[in-house]
Amino acid sequence: MSPLLLPATLFCYFVGVFLVVVGTVNRAETVKKASTAALGFAWVCHISAIVHHARATGHFPLSNNIEYLLVLGWAVLTLYLLVWLRWRVIAAGLVLPPLAAIMAVPALSLPTRHGEAPYPGKGLLFVFHTTIATLGMAALCVAFAMSLIYLLQDRALKSKRAPRLLSRLPSLASADRIGQLAILWGFPLLTLGIASGVVWSLDTHGRVWVGGAKQTFPILAWVVFAALLYARLVRGLGGRRSAYLTITGFALGLLTVLGMAF
Amino acid sequence: MLLLVGVNHVSAPLPFRERLAFPDPDLPAALERLVETRAPREGMILSTCNRVEVVAEAAEGACDFDDLRRFLARERGVSMDEVQRYTYGYRGRDAVRHVFQVASGLDSMILGEPQILGQIRRTYRAAHAAGTTGPILDHLLQQTLAVAKRVRTETGISRHAVSIAFAAVELAKKIFERLEGRVALLLGAGKMSELAARHLAASGVHLVVASRTYDRAARLAARLSGNVVNWDEALLNLSRVDIVVSGTAAPEIVLGVARVREGLRGRRGAPLFLIDMAVPRDIDPAVNDLDGVYLYDIDDLQGVVDNNLEERNRAAETARRMIEEEIDAFEGWCNSLEITPTIVALRRTLLDVGSRELERHRKKLLGLTPEQHRAVEELTRSLVHKLLHRPIVHLKASAESGNAGPCTVLYREIFGIPTDAPEAAEPDRGTGPAADGEERPGPRRVLPGGRGD
Numbered sequence A: 001m002s003p004l005l006l007p008a009t010l011f012c013y014f015v016g017v018f019l020v021v022v023g024t025v026n027r028a029e030t031v032k033k034a035s036t037a038a039l040g041f042a043w044v045c046h047i048s049a050i051v052h053h054a055r056a057t058g059h060f061p062l063s064n065n066i067e068y069l070l071v072l073g074w075a076v077l078t079l080y081l082l083v084w085l086r087w088r089v090i091a092a093g094l095v096l097p098p099l100a101a102i103m104a105v106p107a108l109s110l111p112t113r114h115g116e117a118p119y120p121g122k123g124l125l126f127v128f129h130t131t132i133a134t135l136g137m138a139a140l141c142v143a144f145a146m147s148l149i150y151l152l153q154d155r156a157l158k159s160k161r162a163p164r165l166l167s168r169l170p171s172l173a174s175a176d177r178i179g180q181l182a183i184l185w186g187f188p189l190l191t192l193g194i195a196s197g198v199v200w201s202l203d204t205h206g207r208v209w210v211g212g213a214k215q216t217f218p219i220l221a222w223v224v225f226a227a228l229l230y231a232r233l234v235r236g237l238g239g240r241r242s243a244y245l246t247i248t249g250f251a252l253g254l255l256t257v258l259g260m261a262f
Numbered sequence B: 001m002l003l004l005v006g007v008n009h010v011s012a013p014l015p016f017r018e019r020l021a022f023p024d025p026d027l028p029a030a031l032e033r034l035v036e037t038r039a040p041r042e043g044m045i046l047s048t049c050n051r052v053e054v055v056a057e058a059a060e061g062a063c064d065f066d067d068l069r070r071f072l073a074r075e076r077g078v079s080m081d082e083v084q085r086y087t088y089g090y091r092g093r094d095a096v097r098h099v100f101q102v103a104s105g106l107d108s109m110i111l112g113e114p115q116i117l118g119q120i121r122r123t124y125r126a127a128h129a130a131g132t133t134g135p136i137l138d139h140l141l142q143q144t145l146a147v148a149k150r151v152r153t154e155t156g157i158s159r160h161a162v163s164i165a166f167a168a169v170e171l172a173k174k175i176f177e178r179l180e181g182r183v184a185l186l187l188g189a190g191k192m193s194e195l196a197a198r199h200l201a202a203s204g205v206h207l208v209v210a211s212r213t214y215d216r217a218a219r220l221a222a223r224l225s226g227n228v229v230n231w232d233e234a235l236l237n238l239s240r241v242d243i244v245v246s247g248t249a250a251p252e253i254v255l256g257v258a259r260v261r262e263g264l265r266g267r268r269g270a271p272l273f274l275i276d277m278a279v280p281r282d283i284d285p286a287v288n289d290l291d292g293v294y295l296y297d298i299d300d301l302q303g304v305v306d307n308n309l310e311e312r313n314r315a316a317e318t319a320r321r322m323i324e325e326e327i328d329a330f331e332g333w334c335n336s337l338e339i340t341p342t343i344v345a346l347r348r349t350l351l352d353v354g355s356r357e358l359e360r361h362r363k364k365l366l367g368l369t370p371e372q373h374r375a376v377e378e379l380t381r382s383l384v385h386k387l388l389h390r391p392i393v394h395l396k397a398s399a400e401s402g403n404a405g406p407c408t409v410l411y412r413e414i415f416g417i418p419t420d421a422p423e424a425a426e427p428d429r430g431t432g433p434a435a436d437g438e439e440r441p442g443p444r445r446v447l448p449g450g451r452g453d
Helices: A005-026 A029-057 A065-087 A090-094 A096-109 A124-159 A163-168 A172-205 A213-233 A239-259 B014-020 B024-036 B065-076 B080-086 B093-103 B115-130 B135-155 B164-176 B191-202 B214-224 B231-236 B257-265 B285-289 B298-360 B370-400 B404-414
Strands: B002-007 B040-047 B052-058 B088-091 B183-187 B206-210 B243-246 B272-276 B293-297
Touching: A005 A029, A005 A090, A005 A096, A029 A065, A029 A090, A029 A096, A029 B135, A065 A090, A065 A096, A065 A124, A065 A172, A065 A239, A090 A096, A090 A124, A096 A124, A124 A163, A124 A172, A124 A213, A124 A239, A124 B164, A163 B298, A172 A213, A172 A239, A172 B164, A213 A239, B002 B014, B002 B065, B002 B093, B014 B065, B014 B080, B024 B040, B024 B052, B024 B065, B024 B115, B040 B115, B040 B135, B052 B065, B052 B093, B052 B135, B065 B080, B065 B088, B088 B093, B093 B115, B093 B135, B093 B298, B115 B135, B135 B298, B164 B191, B164 B272, B164 B293, B164 B298, B183 B191, B191 B206, B191 B214, B191 B243, B206 B214, B206 B231, B257 B272, B257 B285, B285 B293, B293 B298, B298 B370, B298 B404, B370 B404
Parallel strands: B183 B206, B183 B243, B243 B272, B272 B293
Antiparallel strands: B002 B052, B002 B088, B040 B052
């Protein structure tokens, strides 16, 4: 890992998130634009760090959980910038960029010098599997952020004691709509990620089930999101329960990444 | 020098403001009479339901508050005593501050209300059409509109509702985002609930009206251009509405938890917004605990309004600081006006010297190619600009420190520029702030069909 690029990335994140907080509180357009500029810089530094790392190691940068988190963080920031540019939901910036920055932190431990790549399982199928799974997870991250915002706004509306919070958060309808859109993108990608993972596992290990957190948690997450989509689209589930389910599904998905360490 | 005399909702009672207001058709003639005497060189009249103000630009000592007060008394047929008693007057920097504050809604009855800006725009257009604005008021108005825009976008002073009915609409938008195509059920015929329904309808909500007596509901529905439904039917079909506005005179709860829960079943997870405007309350407060139900009673809405007022007050503080900066900018512009004619004259005088010298040496330069000739001309011009650079910087600095008068006299003496040169005839109505050396002799005539001299 480049000794300069990643710290620079984290610094840009820090400035960007600080400006997002200020922009959310005082709602000054100039501050909001400045936060986007800082996070734009973070985006450039982040992808540069990934590319630099990939060139230095000579392998696709999704080969272990630290790299996976690094790339996932970048994808999450990308989606935040899209959400901001398309729907102007600055509140999403309170969740997504900090999450992306936290995901990038473990990469600080990656060696700055590299010997031979010790990672197994290269090949197109592996690249496809990990890329799709990362994109799916990033989309579910957005769904998670929108669910948190939904729950906060729901509480602000019901308690009537937080009018300043209420006026600074997006409406329930937009939090719900963006969250649903994120799930509608994330769920098929998750499905495809799991399916390609099964094929890869069959290819590499000769069997489908190798056990462990790496396979258990994505399937649990898939079940939760499948149930959630069914409840939302067919049964008309909405409100807090839908938000809680989204958060549960996302947490299970995130455990997969942690499970990869074992 | 800018002067402003006027009345607003604080300084004068309504009957007096009514008498002082200028009806639109009278404005052009009044404006012409304002500048007729040439004492005010530029003028405009702002006349709204809450304020009447005369803004005039006049040479130092040529016009005072009492002249403008007399003008108001004469024009509107009120006694000078009354005008004296109720009007306020601002001069120079204070007048500019007042205009900026009025345009930003800081001087309005409802802090930050946005209508005043449109009224100021109309006022300026009327004065412009009557030919009574000039460079100073043109610039003042241009900057006023910019200031008001800056205040609104950067402080968000007008962002939040400060009436209960508007607060209800704002909350509905926090739940549903877009209100177009939503359906609201109006229960009963209370005054407050009707007002809230009216605001909702203005945002695109379709209204359904129910009252215990069908005739009353029908009349109300006709007024609000909504549909009438039968009372019992309305309460059984809660699943079909997004918003309920209740304002019945019933002494007991009209909408209980069981009924609302029943209604939610058919809503497929969509939220329900309940607004209880009745005292005693119509809707059981416990329904607020149901998932996806948001109940606001009159006290809750008042709480929202109070908070919004606080936010507006905070925004007004920021706005006042912004306005001070903008006044500095306007003052700087006014000061630069004073030195512009001198700068133009300086450039012209020295460039004249340059071309005369070139002419004198024409014979000696005959051997030059056209290209070399052009280079010599260019050299002369650039020499003049280089030589003038420091004096001009010095003049501008003196204008900024308010010391332009003695400096311009000094430079005119040194360079032999007569003070009655056309540029200097009316120093503060000169050629505008662009000290770009272009020749624009004489006072600028900004207006089509300006007043005759």
